[in-house]
Amino acid sequence: MPTYSALTTLPGEEPAQGLAAALEDLDDAPLGVGVFEIEDGSGLWEVGAYFEEAPDDIVLMILAEAWGAKPFAVSELPEIDWVAKVRRELSPVEAGRFFVFGSHDADKVPEGRIALQIEATVAFGTGHHGTTLGCLRAFDRLFDEGFRPANVADIGCGTAVLAMAAAAVLPEARVIASDIDRVAVDVAEANVAINGLAGRVECLEAAGFEHAVLHDAAPFDLVFANILKGPLIELAPSMAAHLGTGGIAILSGLLVVQAESIIDAYVAAGFTLLSREDIGEWCTLVLRRN
Ligand SMILES: C[S@@+](CC[C@H](N)C(=O)[O-])C[C@H]1O[C@@H](n2cnc3c(N)ncnc32)[C@H](O)[C@@H]1O
Structure with a gap:
């Protein structure tokens, strides 16, 4: 269960991917690393990592500087029921006649709606x-x-x-x-x-x-x-x-x-x-x- 997150932003996909790869190569490698484009037209990318133990601030500072990123914001995460959280955040969506849901909500499809099952994946939508x-x-x-x-x-x-x-x-x-x-x-x-x-x-x-x-x-x-x-x-x-x-x-x-x-x-x-x-x-x- 991840207990710390470290987040930063930087311009451009290539440096963002480079920073993510550098994080993955750390001796105390994170449990997971994510790279996302911030979809506001700014060209900024977000790089985030989850750690089991508190990450080394100095190492993060050096990496952020090397890749032109803002200093990492590190937070300790509260105990979270991740399964419940994912289910809550991916609750079904109703859009007119369409009912978009994940497999965990298959029993909630109302009668007479056009049901579209989407699994939470790397693709948007x-x-x-x-x-x-x-x-x-x-x-x-x-x-x-x-x-x-x-x-x-x-x-x-x-x-x-x-x-x-x-x-x-x-x-x-x-x-x-x-x-x-x-x-x-x-x-x-x-x-x-x-x-x-x-x-x-x-x-x-x-x-x-x-x-x-x-x-x-x-x-x-x-x-x-x-x-x-x-x-x-x-x-x-x-x-x-x-x-x-x-x-x-x-x-x-x-x-x-x-x-x-x-x-x-x-x-x-x-x-x-x-x-x-x-x-x-x-x-x-x-x-x-x-
Ligand atoms: C915001 S998502 C939309 C996904 C889905 N259509 C929806 O409405 O939820 C944008 C998608 O467009 C793709 N995309 C971006 N530019 C594109 C282009 N020039 N031609 C085709 N696909 C593109 C991206 O890879 C991404 O999967």
Whole structure:
């Protein structure tokens, strides 16, 4: 059971991975090391480690300095029931008709809901984040209004939660889930299988629309893209090229303060804003291809 945590932040993925590797190489190696991008557009990464014994402050200071990180914040952790904590934090998420849950909550699925089982893994997308929730709710509203796309892409699929939501309610639709990260694609494939959607959601590794399968499948009439502001703006022209007239883009991964610049980029690329929803500091946009 870990009893101490040490956390720091630094700019850039490469130094963050380097610092994590250096922590793992320590004589008193931590029980676990994590590296996460802070998803606020700042380019900062967080490196955290859990130790059984109090870590050596001097060693941590030297490592932080060597990798250009802030000094580590070390805290003693209270006794925690980790199983209960994970279950609590990964409680089911309700988004309109969709009910997203982990296997430990399989007995809680209410009657009549579209149940999507997601295991807590290294890929993003358990439904808890304001961006995933915003995309699910936006799709749920469009579905209520009678929107029945036949050709769907989920760009930056993570766990494939959005692609699976579409496949679950659109039995005739072709649904493609893609991610730039191979690990996410593997997780997506596993989730698709768990949910009995193998053969319904095609999972592939691609940056944006750069894949022959995506080119050939276009024009799409629904594209989800829950990625960050920078990639979303870069993607605007190719989003326009891969959506048919009247096609819908559900975009998230952007902060409320970034929404206007994304709207401007998509309006310039030939889209009309239909709606937006802000959940906490995160914003989800629904745009129509003119
Ligand atoms: C915030 S997660 C979203 C996951 C899931 N779609 C959801 O809504 O929960 C963003 C995902 O986009 C992927 N990604 C980032 N930039 C990308 C790009 N240019 N093309 C494809 N995938 C990208 C990341 O690897 C990550 O898995």
